[in-house]
Amino acid sequence: MKIRFITGLTVICGLLGNACTERMDITSDYITPRLVITGYITTDTTVHKIYVRRTAAYFGKERQLTYSNARVKINGVPLWPAGDGEYHTDSSFYGVCGETYTLDVWLDFDEDGTEEHYTAAAIMPEMHTLDSVTLASINRGSIKPPWMLMMHFQDLPGPNNFGVHLYIHLASGRKLWYSEQLQQYFINNFGDYAAEGEYINFPALSYIITESIRWYNNERIALYPGDTLIAELNMLASDYFEFIRTAQLEINGGNPLFAGPPANMPSNIQGGALGVFGAYTVSRQRVIIPQW
Amino acid sequence: MLLKNVSYIIFFFLFLPFNAIAQRNVNITGTVSNEEEPLAGATVFVQKAATGVQTGINGQYKLSLPAGVHTIRVTYIGHKERLQTVDLRRDTVIHFQLEEESRHLDEVIITSKQPNINIVRPEMGLEKLSSAQIRQIPPLMGEVDILKAIQLLPGVQATSEGTSGFSVRGGSPDQNLILFEDATIYNASHLMGFFSVFNNDAVGDISLYKGDIPASHGGRLSSLLDVTAREGAPDWGVSAGIGIIASRLLVEGPVLSDKITFLLAGRRTYADLFLPLAANENIRGVDIHFSDVNAKIQARIDAANFISLTGYYGRDVFKNNDIGMNFSNVAYTLRWKHLFSDNFFSHVEILGSSYDYRMEATTSALTGLWDAHIIDNGLHADFIYSYGGDNNFRFGYHSVFHRFAPGDGRGILPDGNEYFIHIAKKQAWENSLYFADQRRVSEHLTLKYGLRVTRFDNIGPTTDYRINDRYAVTAGDTVQVAAGRFYNHYYGIEPRVGAVWTFNDRWSVKASYSRTEQYVHLLTMSTAGSPLDIWVPSNLSIKPETAQQTAAGVFANFFDNMLETSLEVYYKKLNHVIDFKDHPQVLMNDVVETEIRTGSGENYGIELMVRKNKGKIRGWVSYTWSRALRTIDGINDGRPYSAPYDKPHNINIVLSYDISKRLSASLNWIYATGQPVTFPEAYYEFGANRVPVYTQRNTYRFPDYHRMDASLTIQLGKWRPHKKWTQELNISLYNLYGKKNPWIISFRTDDTDGSQYARMTYLFGIVPSVSYNIKFGVKSEE
Structure with a gap:
């Protein structure tokens, strides 16, 4: 809806004058680098990763420096350094619903010869099982695209910090993680729409499925009958949900019509580092694009 | 001081109406205008009686004179003086229309009550514009806009490019009380702010009080815009x-x-x-x-x-x-x-x-x-x-x-x-x-x-x-x-x-x-x-x-x-x-x-x-x-x-x-x-x-x-x-x-x-x- 509202404004500006967009030079002061620790665990059984890096200047080509000499543990179990600031769990690792996971990182970031200790905790939420995914045509009375991706699942008591990832498996064999960019990722706490414990049928509003959908770097992906859409329902830990919500506001400089003044995202890392340590559940279902 | 002011209020409430009844002069009322609009601040003066008034916002005036023949002089800056002799025997209504000295001159006259009103009035931070004055400011898309004119006054700035929202002395837009005929206008803009709700053809005077708001008004911190x-x-x-x-x-x-x-x-x-x-x-x-x-x-x-x-x-x-x-x-x-x-x-x-x-x-x-x-x-x-x-x-x-x-x-x-x-x-x-x-x-x-x-x-x-x-x-x-x-x-x-x-x-x-x-x-x-x-x-x-x-x-x-x-x-x-x-x-x-x-x-x-x-x-x-x-x-x-x-x-x-x-x-x-x-x-x-x-x-x-x-x-x-x-x-x-x-x-x-x-x-x-x-x-x- 926001995108369409902005489109409307652009139309107005186009009518009124000759609104235009162009690149401009901005010089900002570079702040003292800060340590950044990011990562999350899920209920999937797989290698889980923690990243230890430091900030880099926003404008220009500077890349983040990484730290491969940190000691990293989750619930006391060491992660092994995989290079480039990545620390991996064992491939048999998975998160258990209701469990509290504590991340500990030791690193001499300020180079004073003594390691500083950084820590964070995340509780794995209760699993919400996605029963099915359907496609509902936006046009009343039609079965043709554009469709919305409808999620059908039973709500459970407790916080409702939902997220929906979308994966696309084309019949050609190409596989896309469509919501890899945070701004594509659909999150909603459903607080206003469903009472506790109701059965929820709700569209993941970020995903309008048309014959040709726009993806990363404006690439158009053509969809055909027989292509597979995989929806992944997530229940996010509260801190992680807030991190994602604010990140969606801040990336690309915010939205001047709906966002407040820009501000740093919250961090649940104790010890002065930026970043987030999150946890979320995973439940997937698929739907095949029908003939239209 | 407080007691003195309270006594003023009691005095005016209780005695003024009776005072009015006690006077038995002949009333003369009416308006002063030019061919386009009423003239606020015009002077209506009667030499013989050594009395006079200035017209109100809508050009209206009222005088009380002894019955008899009087010569009334009406003046307004940028207009030719008008003299009219009247024989007053009862309450009378007279409307005066003044002729502009120059058609163009009128269009830039600020609605001042007298030429040096800016010197003698005790109000500070008061800016007045007439609709004629606003018409002379180059418009966006041909639409003359009061609020864009306001933005050209000292201490007033647009909140965003092209919009009619304004900030007065660093205040936020909601700190401006915008009144149209004393009714509050909560969103004074059309088309996402590119135009204001005020149709310049239909407005009279525009007064902007930048902080020194009269006691008759309140409820906002920065300004009063009275249209x-x-x-x-x-x-x-x-x-x-x-x-x-x-x-x-x-x-x-x-x-x-x-x-x-x-x-x-x-x-x-x-x-x-x-x-x-x-x-x-x-x-x-x-x-x-x-x-x-x-x-x-x-x-x-x-x-x-x-x-x-x-x-x-x-x-x-x-x-x-x-x-x-x-x-x-x-x-x-x-x-x-x-x-x-x-x-x-x-x-x-x-x-x-x-x-x-x-x-x-x-x-x-x-x-x-x-x-x-x-x-x-x-x-x-x-x-x-x-x-x-x-x-x-x-x-x-x-x-x-x-x-x-x-x-x-x-x-x-x-x-x-x-x-x-x-x-x-x-x-x-x-x-x-x-x-x-x-x-x-x-x-x-x-x-x-x-x-x-x-x-x-x-x-x-x-x-x-x-x-x-x-x-x-x-x-x-x-x-x-x-x-x-x-x-x-x-x-x-x-x-x-x-x-x-x-x-x-x-x-x-x-x-x-x-x-x-x-x-x-x-x-x-x-x-x-x-x-x-x-x-x-x-x-x-x-x-x-x-x-x-x-x-x-x-x-x-x-x-x-x-x-x-x-x-x-x-x-x-x-x-x-x-x-x-x-x-x-x-x-x-x-x-x-x-x-x-x-x-x-x-x-x-x-x-x-x-x-x-x-x-x-x-x-x-x-x-x-x-x-x-x-x-x-x-x-x-x-x-x-x-x-x-x-x-x-x-x-x-x-x-x-x-x-x-x-x-x-x-x-x-x-x-x-x-x-x-x-x-x-x-x-x-x-x-x-x-x-x-x-x-x-x-x-x-x-x-x-x-x-x-x-x-x-x-x-x-x-x-x-x-x-x-x-x-x-x-x-x-x-x-x-x-x-x-x-x-x-x-x-x-x-x-x-x-x-x-x-x-x-x-x-x-x-x-x-x-x-x-x-x-x-x-x-x-x-």
């Missing part, structure tokens, strides 16, 4: 204008007799009519337009009683195939003016206004509707007693009942289930008593002082919240209030004091102090202007905002008042000012109080102005240096930061030149320091995303803003001083040299090398426009 509706002329008249984006029509005239006159004016944009022809199919389905109607009817019941009814309705529509949004303003004022005597009269008004917006989406997968509004209804009773010269005493009572509906949503899910979102409605009652006295104490000193006392009540039914120290609501802090229950209140004591010391008729110094309180607050998420703003009242957790302004100035006129100059210095201290916490959720949030942070603020500055009122070249040059800082716990780590409208340097140059009687040119140039903004200084990666890292709020600025506009107005047809038909063509260029002033700055990643860069969106390059105006009016004779 009056023009009264219909006693003779038939029609005017119309055709621009490239909108057209307008005005009709005025008598109803049955010249004691009752009306004015009806309307506007509509029509760009939407051409959208179906657009090449882009997304644009073809778009409907964007606004329309508004102004109406006023007034009746002169007798020599002492006047009644008028003014109405305004404006509506904006934006919709495409999937989503729609519309918003509207309504305002009405029913006014009864009563003259108890020559020098004691009253205004009693029943008035109200509403602003509402609605969004809707309709698809088979999701149907939704979102509706919000604010409604005011009120009563004003104002009494004015003039007791010689410019001395006058005013007192009155204002009562306004506010109803807020921050939002109601409903929709239908694909499975047919309905969902509802309801944000608790709120009600508040604002009652104020005031008095204001202005008196000339000595030859050199004039004082003004007054007091406004307000009680603001929150009334049920509603749900209110007590916010704890962590800005959260716990279960016990939710208050369910029954219907009609007064559950919370605030008192406001607002003294207003001012003085002017006139060295002579060309030099003066002034000083003023005012305290103001604000009980309704605008929660806007937009840095670019949005109609989806939410108004909320002070309540259990939102205290009234307060401001105390101290100001001083030097005023001097030169060359027989041809050149007016002024230097004003001000300092304003604010308390309980509102800002948002980081990443607030305002829309559809029923506990929006948790998103708000309050603190203190300081606004200060110097305003310089030189204005030329006569001659072929007229206009003004102004320079303002100002700062506006906020200190709020939880924002910027509690350290002071620039307010969103902190723009230290501002220069305005507004000029017009009469090339000939048929041809005039106007030009203005605006320069302002770029608006404060928060830019990222570092980043880190999270998955495939770059997350920005900031240091302090508003430490950076947009590039400095500057723009030049020019226009040429050509009187069509042969020029004659008083012909019935007049036609003119206005050709204007907005942003003459095509300065790309940023509206939005966002950030992108370069696909080729992965570097991060800034991208600006600007709204206007060079915008040419043409408008054609025609006016038909019959010159009336006595």
Whole structure:
């Protein structure tokens, strides 16, 4: 809806004058680098990763420096350094619903010869099982695209910090993680729409499925009958949900019509580092694009 | 002092009406106008009786004279003096129409009551513009706009490129009380802010009080913009204008007799009519337009009683195939003016206004509707007693009942289930008593002082919240209030004091102090202007905002008042000012109080102005240096930061030149320091995303803003001083040299090398426009 509202404004500006967009030079002061620790665990059984890096200047080509000499543990179990600031769990690792996971990182970031200790905790939420995914045509009375991706699942008591990832498996064999960019990722706490414990049928509003959908770097992906859409329902830990919500506001400089003044995202890392340590559940279902 | 003032009030209430009855002079009443409009501040003087008055806002006057023959002299700057001898035997009505000395001269006369009014009046920071003056400013898209003209005054700045929102002395837009015939206008913009709701054809006087707000008004911290509706002329008249984006029509005239006159004016944009022809199919389905109607009817019941009814309705529509949004303003004022005597009269008004917006989406997968509004209804009773010269005493009572509906949503899910979102409605009652006295104490000193006392009540039914120290609501802090229950209140004591010391008729110094309180607050998420703003009242957790302004100035006129100059210095201290916490959720949030942070603020500055009122070249040059800082716990780590409208340097140059009687040119140039903004200084990666890292709020600025506009107005047809038909063509260029002033700055990643860069969106390059105006009016004779 926001995108369409902005489109409307652009139309107005186009009518009124000759609104235009162009690149401009901005010089900002570079702040003292800060340590950044990011990562999350899920209920999937797989290698889980923690990243230890430091900030880099926003404008220009500077890349983040990484730290491969940190000691990293989750619930006391060491992660092994995989290079480039990545620390991996064992491939048999998975998160258990209701469990509290504590991340500990030791690193001499300020180079004073003594390691500083950084820590964070995340509780794995209760699993919400996605029963099915359907496609509902936006046009009343039609079965043709554009469709919305409808999620059908039973709500459970407790916080409702939902997220929906979308994966696309084309019949050609190409596989896309469509919501890899945070701004594509659909999150909603459903607080206003469903009472506790109701059965929820709700569209993941970020995903309008048309014959040709726009993806990363404006690439158009053509969809055909027989292509597979995989929806992944997530229940996010509260801190992680807030991190994602604010990140969606801040990336690309915010939205001047709906966002407040820009501000740093919250961090649940104790010890002065930026970043987030999150946890979320995973439940997937698929739907095949029908003939239209 | 208090007892003395109370005794004044009792005196005027109890004795003035009887005093009026005791006088047995013959009354002479009427209006003074030129062929276009009533003249406020014209002098009606009777030499034999050595008495005189100045006309009111609508050109009306009243004199009490001994029966007999009198010669009445009527004068107004820029007009030929008129002498008329009358034999008064009973109460008489005489309307005077003055002839302009030069048709063009009138169009730049500021509605001053006397040539050096800027020297002698005790008010500070008061700016007045006439609609004729505003017509000379180059318009955007051919639409003359009051609020864009206001933005050219010292201490006033646009909130965003191209919009009619304005900031006065660093205050936020909601700190401006915008009145149309005393009814509050909550959103004074059309088309997302590009045009104001005021149709210049239908307005009379425009007065902007920058902080030194009269005691008769309150409820806002920064300014009072008082816009009056023009009264219909006693003779038939029609005017119309055709621009490239909108057209307008005005009709005025008598109803049955010249004691009752009306004015009806309307506007509509029509760009939407051409959208179906657009090449882009997304644009073809778009409907964007606004329309508004102004109406006023007034009746002169007798020599002492006047009644008028003014109405305004404006509506904006934006919709495409999937989503729609519309918003509207309504305002009405029913006014009864009563003259108890020559020098004691009253205004009693029943008035109200509403602003509402609605969004809707309709698809088979999701149907939704979102509706919000604010409604005011009120009563004003104002009494004015003039007791010689410019001395006058005013007192009155204002009562306004506010109803807020921050939002109601409903929709239908694909499975047919309905969902509802309801944000608790709120009600508040604002009652104020005031008095204001202005008196000339000595030859050199004039004082003004007054007091406004307000009680603001929150009334049920509603749900209110007590916010704890962590800005959260716990279960016990939710208050369910029954219907009609007064559950919370605030008192406001607002003294207003001012003085002017006139060295002579060309030099003066002034000083003023005012305290103001604000009980309704605008929660806007937009840095670019949005109609989806939410108004909320002070309540259990939102205290009234307060401001105390101290100001001083030097005023001097030169060359027989041809050149007016002024230097004003001000300092304003604010308390309980509102800002948002980081990443607030305002829309559809029923506990929006948790998103708000309050603190203190300081606004200060110097305003310089030189204005030329006569001659072929007229206009003004102004320079303002100002700062506006906020200190709020939880924002910027509690350290002071620039307010969103902190723009230290501002220069305005507004000029017009009469090339000939048929041809005039106007030009203005605006320069302002770029608006404060928060830019990222570092980043880190999270998955495939770059997350920005900031240091302090508003430490950076947009590039400095500057723009030049020019226009040429050509009187069509042969020029004659008083012909019935007049036609003119206005050709204007907005942003003459095509300065790309940023509206939005966002950030992108370069696909080729992965570097991060800034991208600006600007709204206007060079915008040419043409408008054609025609006016038909019959010159009336006595």
